[in-house]
Amino acid sequence: MLSRENVGYASTCNSVGQTAGYFLGNVLFLALESADFCNKYLRAEPKETGIVTLSEFLFFWGVVFLVSTTLVAVMKKENARGQHGKRKVREETQSVVETYKLLVSIIKMPAVFTFCSLLLTAKIGFSAADTVTGLKLVEAGVPKEQLALLAVPMVPLQILLPLIISKYTAGPRPLDVFYRAFPFRLLIGLEYALLVWWTPSLKQDGEFPLYYYAIVLFSYALHQVALYSMYVACMAFHAKVSDPVIGGTYMTLLNTVTNLGGNWPSTLALWMVDPLTSKECQGAAGQSCGSSEEAGLCVKEGGVCVTSLDGYYVESVVCVLIGLTWWVWLGKRMRRLQDQSPAAWRCRIGQ
Incomplete structure (x- = not known):
């Protein structure tokens, strides 16, 4: 739906839409469905039920979904002509078998193979901080419901961050943002370890002071800035290099590799x-x-x-050292992938 010059904003649409959808479908619903919350903050006279029920909520958003998708289908038209009146090259429609053949040919391409290899190893340095920190805070006595509540103030930040970051990732070199945010996210991992070490000393009568939660919230906000900088930059690069012949399939492949590159280190970190x-x-x-x-x-x-x-703590230090090694040794190689010509990312059967 986006023109080629605006394809860098695809990651912004993705992240903003997912965050807004999570807030509306989870946080907002739980608040409006809770009788206690509604009676305390939204009603003059208390009642036994919330403002909305699950069936009402699903019905309302079902109608919104049908109306919005219908409007897109009716009002959004494919542009049959490119710039300067030239007719656009027709995008091919592939069968399922041909599409998978193209996926194999994509992976075999040197630029894509290198990029996928880097994606599979880039997040090793963050695995301990991202996966184990929350569990260790709970183990140290921090109530799970308090940690969950701290995620609510992050929603506006998570919506605004992609909009701000997209100004720097919509250009020809989105991975520069990825490269620059990488060491800051590693440092936040060390800060998380210090926070976990400090937590037990602040517990008094089973509770933690208010300033402790403020520090946790600030740490989480810094982490979100680094995380979204890398995420939006990576998604923008995916959109930039994806071959329009099978653009959706191409991006899905790269996104799947990206997710796998985050999941296997997290699983290993938990196990170790x-x-x-x-x-x-x-x-x-x-x-x-x-x-x-x-x-x-x-x-x-x-x-x-x-x-x-x-x-x-052992994991945190080891992961940061691995991450720094990756950043110094392979980070610049990832940036150089942006210098590849568009033809290096185009797929052909038989390659």
Whole structure:
């Protein structure tokens, strides 16, 4: 739907739309459906139910969806002619088999293969901070509902950030933003580790002071700035290089690789926390806590397993070091992909 010169804004439409949809479909609905929230903030006379029910909410947005998509179908027309009155090159329609053949040919292309390899390794440095930090805060005693509540003020920021960042990613070199935001996101990972280490010392009578939540909120906001800078830049580059012959399929391939590059390090980070954690048995001489069997024997002998070194901190440092190595060694190589000619990204069967 976007013209070629505005294709860099595709990532902005994507991220703003998803964030706004999450807010309307989750946060807004939960608030309006809650009788307590409505009675406390929106009503003069309390009632037993919220302002809306699930069925009413779904019906309303179903109507909005039908109306909006119908308007797009009726009012949005394909431009049959390009600039200067020249007729546009017809975009080919491929069958399913031909499309998958094209996907194979895309992956075999040197530029795409290099880019996919970089995408699969770029997020290793963020895996501990992004995946384990929230769990460690809960483990330290921070209520889960309080952490969930802190996500609400982030919604306006998450909507505004893509709009601001798109000014810098809509040009010919969107990955420059990705490269510059990379080290800042790594530093935020270290800051997260310090925050987790500091958290238990602030707990008083099972609660945390207000300024602690303000610091957590500020840290989360900084993380969102770095995260969205990289996300919007990456999506803008996907839109820029995708071959219009199978543009949607091409972008889906790149987005899938991007998501996979974030998911496998996160899974590994969660799995590695326990093996990297060091525990010792206190209260039972000659016992250890190196395995679940040894821990059970320690408890049976009247001891208790105490964590001497949390694997989360080990992971945080290792991930940041890996991330810095990637940034220094491979980050510039990723930027140089922007210098490739458009032909380097065009797909052909048989390549």
